[in-house]
Amino acid sequence: MASPDFATIAALYRHPVKGFTPEPLGEASLGAGRAFPGDRxxxxxxxxxxxxxxxxxHISKMRFTVLARLPGIARVRTRWDEATDTLTVSAPDATDLTVRLGLAGDDRRLEAWLTDFLGEQATAPLRLLDGAxxxxxxxxAGAVSVLNLASVRDLSRRLGEEVDPLRFRANVWVEGWPAWVENDWTGRDLVLGEARLRxxxxxxxxxxxxxNPDTGIRxxxxxxxxxxxxxxxxxxxxLSVEAGGVLRPGDRAELI
Incomplete structure (x- = not known):
């Protein structure tokens, strides 16, 4: 298949706590052999x-509070402050909570807040895990995930309703590739900003x-x-990171 036209990075996202709010980034610095910064x-x-x-x-995602098991957690909004390692959580009809992650008392407060929010859906004790x-x-294999926005738009067109790209919880959104062209790229290399990935x-x-990423309704x-x-x-x-570098929205996303 011929190489697609020149494309660009449209957006970058990290998910500091698995299953919870995607956070947009102005830039990300990838390291060779490493995962997307601040993600999961x-x-x-x-x-x-x-x-x-x-x-x-690796452990099955179904053992965690993830959308595949508990779609309603989409109603929880989280915000991570990397500099202080604090996490703020909020949800409809709940009082906002800010905790310092890694402190035993604060971790327990976060677990209690989530347990109250989930109610009967919390079928076993919740515990915050730090991957360290x-x-x-x-x-x-999922060190970095990339989403082709044209593919999502094609799915929306054929379904007759808009599919929000946030449903796919990817790290890098790309604009400019033909729809679904990426399905044939296994083993190929991509340049994203200054980084090279396979x-x-x-x-x-x-x-x-x-x-639904806003309502949590399937x-x-x-x-x-x-x-x-x-x-x-x-x-x-x-993708895996073969050579590190910084990437930003607007940078090139090019198949080698």
Whole structure:
């Protein structure tokens, strides 16, 4: 397939706590062999997840407070201050809470706040986990995720309703590639800003994308739509970082 036209980075997002609010960034500095900065640093387990901080390993997302299991957590808004490692949480009909992460008392206050918000959906004790370098990715190959906005628009057009790109919780949004061209790029290299990345594989979507990112209601069956319209369940790419560098909105996004 011919290389697509020159494209640019449209937006950058991190998700400091797995399953919670995407945070837009003005720039991100990628390191070779490392994950997207500030992304999935922590997670909230529901009952014992089996995570061992002394020997961290990949664990199924369904053991955590994620949209695939609890779509209503989309109604919780989180804001992380990296400099002070404080997290502020808010939700309708709840009092805002700000905690210093890593302090035992503050972690317990956050867990109690989330337990009150979830009510009966908190079917086991909640516990905030710090990866201490480990990233709580849906897939261990997912160091950086990239979303082609043209593909999302094509899905919206064929469905007859708008699909918000935030449903896909990607780190890098790209504008300028033809729709779905990225599905054939496994093993290819991309330049994003100053960094060079390698495509690991397309991202297989799950019911997390069904949840409206504002209301938490599962209002679009994205997985069935992808299968019925295109014969696959892909939307986006997982990449590894081969050579680090800074990327910003407006920077090039080019297939090598």
């Amino acid at each position: 640093l922590r997670a909230v387990e529901i009952g014992p997840s089996g995570f061992d901080p002394a020997s961290p390993d 370098g480990h990233r709580f990715m849906d897939d261990p 495509v690991v594989k397309p991202i297989v979507r799950c019911v997390a994308a069904h949840a 209002d679009i069956d994205v997985v069935s739509a992808l299968h019925d319209l295109y014969g696959h369940r892909w939307c986006g790419l997982y």
